[in-house]
Amino acid sequence: MTSFLTGAACVVLAATALGLLRILYGPADADRMMAAQLLGTGGVAVLLLLAAATESPATVDVALMLALLAAFASVAFVSSGPRSQGKIPPAMDPR
Amino acid sequence: MTAALNIFTVLAVSAGTFFFLAGTVGLLRFPNTLTRLHALTKADNVGLGLVVFGLLPLVEWPFGALKLIAVWLLVQLSGSIIAQLIAIIVRREES
């Protein structure tokens, strides 16, 4: 069971990390941010699997921390003003 | 009983891992930012959900299990809201 869980953690880590290629290719900044977001969720899954594999409940706390704060970088991203495609004049705002 | 629970864990965790893989493939292969966002949310919700579901029989009852579910709900909440915020930005930059 331990090997299976560690193996699953390995696959999830490798899979979500492949998504990081989006940081390289973009093209929009939103794509890059999405790759980090996917790694955040994948990291939570990896930590939960590791916690079960090594039977250390404290590792779940690290997953809890990531779950709580992984969204934080994305919040900073959406609130930090205009992005790569140039500045958007206020008139073009859909609202 | 233990064997049945172990099979359940293996099945659920494998299914969750599959959804993470699917999320990554979608993030890498889908043609534009909004469809890629769609792929990302599948990994967020279903992938992590299945992994948590599969790990439930392995953790201490009730607090360990509640913590796992809390982690999943947190990722659900922030993931869905971040997805909306990113979508708003993508729409604005496309217009």
Next chain:
Amino acid sequence: MAAFIFNVVLVALLLAVATWVITSRAAFSAVVAFVAYGLLLAIVWVELSAIDIALTEAAIGGGVTGMLLLGAASRLRETEATAVSTSVPLRLTAAVLCALITAGLAAIVLFPPNTVFTLAPDAMAHLLESGLGNPVAGVLFVYRAFDTLLEKAVLVLALVGVWSLAPDRFWGGIPGLQVYQQPNSVLTLLSQILPPVGIVVGIYMFWTGANNPGGAFQGGTVLAAMWLLVMISGLQRVPSTNRRALRLLVIVGPAIFLAIGLVGFALAGGFLAYPAGYAKPLIIVAEAALTLSIGVTLGLLAAGPPERMRQR
């Protein structure tokens, strides 16, 4: 075996992401890679069975530092094009120098001295006297309490430094935190639901820190993140830095810790020595105050120097 493959994958990823942080052309891309790097590093610390550090790295590297850097990258975007890249000979020299340093450090890792130095038994002996169950908390608050006190002083000094970078006319004004421009958005919903949960987790981190991995710093970082979220979404206004209550919150933790340290002279015969039997309650009191102060200080550090005055 599975565990070793996992570690190899982890290290390969960590190095790949780190290389991208250094070599990427666009600063934004490098910053996003740095956020991913912080997440991976937290998993590395778990694998090194240093859960306390993993918690700190997850809170800081994945969250607050990422926010700080993303804000700076978007503000500085227009300056990127003007940067002149360094000449090839300089790059080559630097590469050789850095490779030498890496090789030297790697040699130390591969051929370590035969005698293993460890302070673990010493730290554990002090831990028993304190009544704490978490050895790292024991080191931070008993064995090397003076370091911890100085670290909190550094945080306060850094905040004073950041504030003093404001133009004179804005001293005591409102920090230039970038607030989300659309009120009543879905972000408001997030910042109504998440902070109550986050505050519970922050207090849990501080409370469990006495016996399990966790502690004042990890708890304080969660509180800081929640406060920043509420301010970014516009639910709460960014406070003026000349508010007396705010400044009091910044120093209350270090002040109580220092006071407990001074009381040690009278009752326990030394600075930061705890009277027998009272160590654990005193440490809990100091940690509670520090959690609050760290939360406020980190939040203000991330919010940046004052950039405008309160309109009246």
Next chain:
Amino acid sequence: MNAVTLFGLCGPILVGLGLFGLITNPQPLRKILAFNLLGSGTFLLFGVIARRGAAAGLDGDPVPQALVITGIVVAFAATAMAIALLLRLFQETGQATLDPGDANDTSAATDAL
């Protein structure tokens, strides 16, 4: 080779990478990133030393671990300070460069890092 040695070799590589970025990258923001990378490599070395010092029934020596936590806090404070300096430089000069030839205010530029 065991896992601890693997992470132990990762540390020096990160130190090297960070130092290289710190020297060669012209943009101050990237220098701050590189500096953080360099720092985390050092922390990792500390973590490996802590793991080697496992004794008294612990998985690692708690003293280096506590030092790393202190280090992460101080590194964050330094990063926040450096970014504030950089943004102020940008406000004053409209540029974010440490090259004395480019900036009008050379003293501010050399102080920035």
